[in-house]
Amino acid sequence: MPFDVRDFAGAPPEDRAAGRRSRGAVSLWLFAVAFMVLVMIVLGGVTRLTGSGLSIMEWAPVAGALPPMSEAEWQRLYRLYQQVPQYALVNKGFGLAGFKQIFWLEWSHRAWGRLIGLAFLFPLVWFWWTGRIERRLRPRLALLFLLGGLQGAVGWFMVASGFFPAATAVSPYRLVIHLVLALGLYAALLWTALDVLQPAPPRPFAGPAVQRFARLCCGLVALTMLAGGFAAGIRAGLDYNTFPLMDGRLVPSSYAQLEPFFRNLTENVATVQFDHRALATVTLAAAGLAFAWSLSVRRPLQIHLGLLAFGIIAAAQYALGVATLILVVPMVLAALHQTLGVLLLGAAIVLLHAVRPVRAPSRFQPAAS
Secondary structure: OOOOHHHHOOOOHHHHHHHHHOHHHHHHHHHHHHHHHHHHHHHHHHHHHHOHHHOOOOOOOOHHHOOOOOHHHHHHHHHHHOOOHHHHHHHOOOHHHHHHHHHHHHHHHHHHHHHHHHHHHHHHHHHHHOOOOOHHHHHHHHHHHHHHHHHHHHHHHHHHHHHOOOOOOOOHHHHHHHHHHHHHHHHHHHHHHHHHHOOOOOOOOOOHHHHHHHHHHHHHHHHHHHHHHHHHHOOHHHOOOOOOOEOOEOOOOOOOOOOOHHHHHHHOHHHHHHHHHHHHHHHHHHHHHHHHHHHHOOOOHHHHHHHHHHHHHHHHHHHHHHHHHHOOOOHHHHHHHHHHHHHHHHHHHHHHHHOOOOOOOOOOOOOOO
């Protein structure tokens, strides 16, 4: 395992040794938590697709960990849901059985979030207490735990927007904030796990061209997913279900119908869907270049695999996105599309981490040989 003594500059010898020995366990823990966040994002997408997110009107971080245990409690929660505009405008009269179906999806989503918190906190305390976490990582891991807790509050902030008068779904803006924070946590966990596993870049080091390309890939994926978040928030995929043209045109005639123009970027179905398509197409072009580049860059292995994975996953994601659009957003394909999107972000993070530049040597510690 490559090792850079600069990672432990200023730390006691026993701390450095414990950190080296525990890198495998710590990185495995962080990879597992990152996977749990991926599952959480997909569960969130399913709750949105089924309209389940508004079925629980109470934010009870502790008491809400247990599901309803009696018929009286089920009836109480159902009466609360009947006060939500979504019930009167969309689900009126679907009965307690229908309510239970959407309730269990949202409850599972929230329960999984609590489980992620425990899966992060308990190992963090144990690794920290036993000196198995390198000192350079401790502030970052503590911050990640706080951001994870913030995500729960942001989730409720999003859900509360669905209780406004005449609302049948949550605010697209709050949905995107919730999604962006989740993706940020996923990316930070993945990057930190890679940092633990390989603190120094692989040799031979990547040149500036590959580094710029990796940053471009990450930026394109982030922008495409941001546009996808707004497309999901305003249900843009239910319109213009042809490809590659939209209503018989490359650029739909209603692209800029709202005033002022910037409203079109987040509120106009035609604009939001076109922008998502365009960004996905540019990302696909980058994926083709990544795949071709991977055939010529065989070493180091991390960079080769990063380029190859980005190219393959992006192509599969694009094809799945087109199929989801043409078939008018079937739930299974939509969930798979979101899953591949998170995996594509992961591939971009792995590539960017593999080509990161070498840090300047410390004035007090020699560089690793």
